[in-house]
Amino acid sequence: MSKPTIKRKNISALCIVLFSSVAGLWSNAALGQATPHYNVLFIAVDDMNNRASVFGFPTVLTPNLQRLRKRGTVFTNAYCQFPMCNPSRTSLLSGWRPDKTGVYNNDTRPRSVMGPDVKFLPEYFKMYGYHTERVGKILHGDFENDIAWDYSDSLYIGELRYDEGSQSLTGKKDGGGSWWVTSSPDDSTANGVLVRRMLGRMRLNPPQPFFMALGLTVHNPFTPSISYWNVYGDHAAPQLLPVNRQGQKNGLSGNGSSNIVLPATPAGDRSDVPPVAFPSQVLKSTTEWQNTVHAYYAEVTGMDKQLGLIFDELERKGLWDSTVIVFWSDHGQHLGEHEGTWLKNTLFEESAKAPLIVCVPGKRPAVSKALVEMVDIYPSMAAICGLPAPAGMEGTSFLPLLDNPARPWKRAAFTQVQRYNNPPVNEYGLVTSQYRYNSWGKDGEELYDHKTDPFEYVNQVLNPAYATILSNMRKLMAGGWTRVLPPADPVAINAVTTTNDALQKTGELKVYPNPSKGEKIFVELQSEYNESVHIVVHNSAGKIVQQMTNFLHTGNNILSFSAAERAAGVYTIAIKGKQLSATSLFVLQ
Missing domain, CATH: 3.40.720.10 (Alkaline Phosphatase, subunit A)
Structure with a gap:
């Protein structure tokens, strides 16, 4: 199979990605990049x-x-x-x-x-x-x-x-x-x-x-x-x-x-x-x-x-x-x-x-x-x-x-890390801007306050003064890496919101669950026409990250997509056809 070529056109920086509703997956293909x-x-x-x-x-x-x-x-x-x-x-x-x-x-x-x-x-x-x-x-x-x-x-x-x-x-x-x-x-x-x-x-x-x-x-x-x-x-x-x-x-x-x-x-x-x-x-x-x-x-x-x-x-x-x-x-x-x-x-x-x-x-x-x-x-x-x-x-x-x-x-x-018990057991640690928490399952826990103890000499797990911190760290650990991702840039969110509000809309989109924690997302809309529409998704920086063409039937239409591989943030989805135009914001956590 031949290699994809790198395009060198002097166009605005964007990464266009093909959006496959048939497979229900987010997939990528480079169409242009500055x-x-x-x-x-x-x-x-x-x-x-x-x-x-x-x-x-x-x-x-x-x-x-x-x-x-x-x-x-x-x-x-x-x-x-x-x-x-x-x-x-x-x-x-x-x-x-x-x-x-x-x-x-x-x-x-x-x-x-x-x-x-x-x-x-x-x-x-x-x-x-x-x-x-x-x-x-x-x-x-x-x-x-x-x-x-x-x-x-x-x-x-x-x-x-x-x-x-x-x-x-x-x-x-x-x-x-x-x-x-x-x-x-x-x-x-x-x-x-x-x-x-x-x-x-x-x-x-x-x-x-x-x-x-x-x-x-x-x-x-x-x-x-x-x-x-x-x-x-x-x-x-x-x-x-x-x-x-x-x-x-x-x-x-x-x-x-x-x-x-x-x-x-x-x-x-x-x-x-x-x-x-x-x-x-x-x-x-x-x-x-x-x-x-x-x-x-x-x-x-x-x-x-x-x-x-x-x-x-x-x-x-x-x-x-x-x-x-x-x-x-x-x-x-x-x-x-x-x-x-x-x-x-x-x-x-x-x-x-x-x-x-x-x-x-x-x-x-x-x-x-x-x-x-x-x-x-x-x-x-x-x-x-x-x-x-x-x-x-x-x-x-x-x-x-x-x-x-x-x-x-x-x-x-x-x-x-993994400890070589029979069978081997995976053990986990996490660090925040101030604390380190290590969980060893039934063998115990560690909690360190890097503000007062940067070299991790004093385990605070049994210290009542750290009970709330310990509880919060356990929740962070249970939530996993998908729950600690960077927040969307407030300036970018405002720009996307302004763009979304300025678009002329003739229909309403319903996106759920919203916010989503990475599970399947549903997009629902009513159409008065049988027509082909273009669907575009922008991220919080205003860049196109997905687009597709789909055919809508008269009546209620529901599309479903997996967002499990998308970064957390605010997104705009816009649908436009000859007769229908609709937009909505949704949030991935």
Whole structure:
């Protein structure tokens, strides 16, 4: 089947979507679009938390991410949907939440449970004429092969995590951050190799528009080069450093770690938390803990240095002003908080929150505190690049936040984990602008007040002063993600209302239920004629989002449609024929 072509007509920005009453579904097709079709640079970093200068943590230096900050929007409250590599990336790349993907671990092949027809994000862009390439980890393991790229690099990122003198990832996994230091040059580190392979692809001048995806890593084990290890620590108190997982030392010396400030973890921090909240506990001596955190900080700065080479190449080729850059991580990274919690797979902030920076040409740089979710990236990128809104998304385009980062947005963001009971049980957490609530079913609950307790040390579930808050959070959890979507823009609502009132009407429409919570919508009208009519639906911004032609019979006519895949907001439906003209407003919650 031939690819749909991208139209480049200079017409007003609108996305026209064919509306099928026969199938009873909302479906999409691009008929015209004025939004520029930017190139895309899609950068994923494995297991990175928000401890970086670009996110307001000045200790960890990320000067090249600061270059993005000067051009883009930094989202300080972005949350993954499942803090584990495969489930999180599958959700992000499909626009589906984990309960829809059916992927809850690192072993499930996404297509084995999602089916062969799902369009992952790069495949959607490819369908609309983009040239797509991948270097590094974008999905997970050999599941990368399930995505149809125009070019897919064969190198697996695990091959690049090495002990000194070895090119294999050896040793057993553990629940705490492993680390060692390499004396190898930057270009032979994992990120160095990946960046140079990507630079090689960029220098081949791929067709435009392109979708180039680069997967980098700060994943455990932390194996920075000595040059970045020595960015941190105490040069006046050097130490001999391990050069492999077994802790072997061969004379490599570097800065000491005694001045590394550790994350706080009050004594007894786990005592008021259901034990199921913690997948493991690894307690380290103060010295070993400082060394591990030191290695992670060095890893992040080394990754940032390599990333700068990609940005330099964009500048050299004059592509900054025609390329959308999305920088993200699949989830966060624990560094020993909560009395020995490491890595990920918890519902705490350190694990559930993840980096997200979006740079769009022509948009003013900003910092947004709005609650966004990684599942939002797919529909957002389609909107930013002028592609039709993809069907079936469970995320919300955050394009409006790029113009107004402080506008009202989602009331909550959701994350889930699975605990390996028999059978496995899915557990859920949500965060609002002030509170975090985690539900562990029969095993208990957690409630934290981020205003007074940003690091989640004190569980307020049993505090009578929080009884009303707890009740409200339980209701939010029960309502799910469809009940916390962004409100419609009041200015846009007023514009649509004014337009609706100004239309000359010869008939009356009845739309019900109104407001609708996503179930089937019925449109009822009386017609005095047998005639063909044109039906158009506008969203709250006044853009056409659906249209169709239908035949009405004399008498009462009832049309029914499913709105389950439409964003919350205010819509206008207008029906016009030779004899009949009618409009109505309806609201999706």
